[in-house]
Amino acid sequence: MRDTGxxxxxxxxxxxxxxxxxxxxMATRTARPFLKWAxxxxxxxxxxxxRVPRELAEGTxxxxxxxxxxxxxxxxxxxxxxxxxxxxxxxxxEELVLAYxxxxxxxxxxxxxxxxxxxxxxxxxxxxxxxxxxxxxDTFNRxxxxxxxxxxxxxxxxxxxxxIFLNRTCFNGLFRVNSRGGxxxxxxxxxxxxILHEEVLRADSLAFRNTTxxxxxxxxxxxxxxxxxxxxxxxxxxxxxxxSSFTQYSKNRFSDEEQRRLAEFYACxxxxxxxxxxxxxxxxxxxxxDGFFDDLYAGxxxxxxxxxxxxxxxxxxxxxxxxxxVMNYRPA
Numbered sequence: 230m231r232d233t234g235x236x237x238x239x240x241x242x243x244x245x246x247x248x249x250x251x252x253x254x255m256a257t258r259t260a261r262p263f264l265k266w267a268x269x270x271x272x273x274x275x276x277x278x279x280r281v282p283r284e285l286a287e288g289t290x291x292x293x294x295x296x297x298x299x300x301x302x303x304x305x306x307x308x309x310x311x312x313x314x315x316x317x318x319x320x321x322x323e324e325l326v327l328a329y330x331x332x333x334x335x336x337x338x339x340x341x342x343x344x345x346x347x348x349x350x351x352x353x354x355x356x357x358x359x360x361x362x363x364x365x366x367d368t369f370n371r372x373x374x375x376x377x378x379x380x381x382x383x384x385x386x387x388x389x390x391x392x393i394f395l396n397r398t399c400f401n402g403l404f405r406v407n408s409r410g411g412x413x414x415x416x417x418x419x420x421x422x423x424i425l426h427e428e429v430l431r432a433d434s435l436a437f438r439n440t441t442x443x444x445x446x447x448x449x450x451x452x453x454x455x456x457x458x459x460x461x462x463x464x465x466x467x468x469x470x471x472x473s474s475f476t477q478y479s480k481n482r483f484s485d486e487e488q489r490r491l492a493e494f495y496a497c498x499x500x501x502x503x504x505x506x507x508x509x510x511x512x513x514x515x516x517x518x519d520g521f522f523d524d525l526y527a528g529x530x531x532x533x534x535x536x537x538x539x540x541x542x543x544x545x546x547x548x549x550x551x552x553x554x555v556m557n558y559r560p561a
Contacts, residue, residue: 260305262301266300267402277306277461280532282556284459285504290504293311293313293459294319294450294460295317304316318442319450324404362395366412368391395414461507492525513533529556532554
């Protein structure tokens with residue numbers, strides 16, 4: 230099998246190079262994640278692009294669905310590259326959905342808020358910044374019970390601004406909550422963190438024009454999936470061992486039972502005729518005999534690609550591992 234997990238792989242995809250959609254996108258692909266996000270897929274975009282179905286470049290898959298939108302790296306890349314007619318993003322993380330909705334609906338208001346916050350924060354000394362951070366975190370957690378996450382309102386702009394501020398200034402850019410949904414990541418010691426990325430936010434807002442953002446479980450994506458749909462699944466990764474688990478992005482953990490439920494949904498989407506791509510950790514990194522995903526997705530194509538572990542408090546453990554890409558089609 231040819232290794233397509235690097236930048237040169239794109240040069241081996243002539244059907245992409247000669248696609249008018251591909252050529253148009255190369256000059257306009259500026260949208261990218263505005264959040265730091267554990268498990269972000271930026272490093273695997275070339276591997277994913279080299280494995281898209283031929284129908285995507287030919288324009289016969291006009292709908293994109295992502296049931297776990299997370300940091301959005303794959304969505305921004307694919308939406309910029311393949312000019313979908315419509316996109317549908319889902320996530321169970323209420324704060325994430327709120328922030329995406331604000332970027333789509335009132336990016337100017339959000340930019341104004343973040344500019345003011347950045348100026349105030351950077352004007353302080355180290356102790357002042359620390360105090361400011363924890364004051365914002367306390368307010369963010371205290372006011373959570375007052376937020377209506379089902380109805381967009383003006384108060385969402387400030388909420389999204391605080392969320393982005395915490396994301397850009399907390400330790401390692403993590404998003405972690407306790408069992409009550411309270412954000413509990415400590416202050417990160419950055420010399421001059423960039424809180425406002427105006428160009429990125431405006432580009433992302435434009436990208437969202439063809440996109441509907443949904444709050445909900447991944448199964449709620451089913452009505453939008455058909456033979457005209459390309460679906461990318463990026464669930465919380467299965468931990469490689471008991472000490473590497475970091476799936477608490479919402480109040481709900483993603484257990485092995487949830488992974489099995491997802492595999493059933495994958496099969497359901499396959500029966501609808503959609504083209505499907507799913508990524509996850511490779512259990513064989515830790516145990517060559519662990520066939521958890523090989524068994525779950527038996528009958529589908531499973532490629533293993535190299536990736537670097539992006540978040541680990543021990544810098545010596547940020548080495549190369551393999552991840553899996555599961556497809557219900559044969560890449561061109």
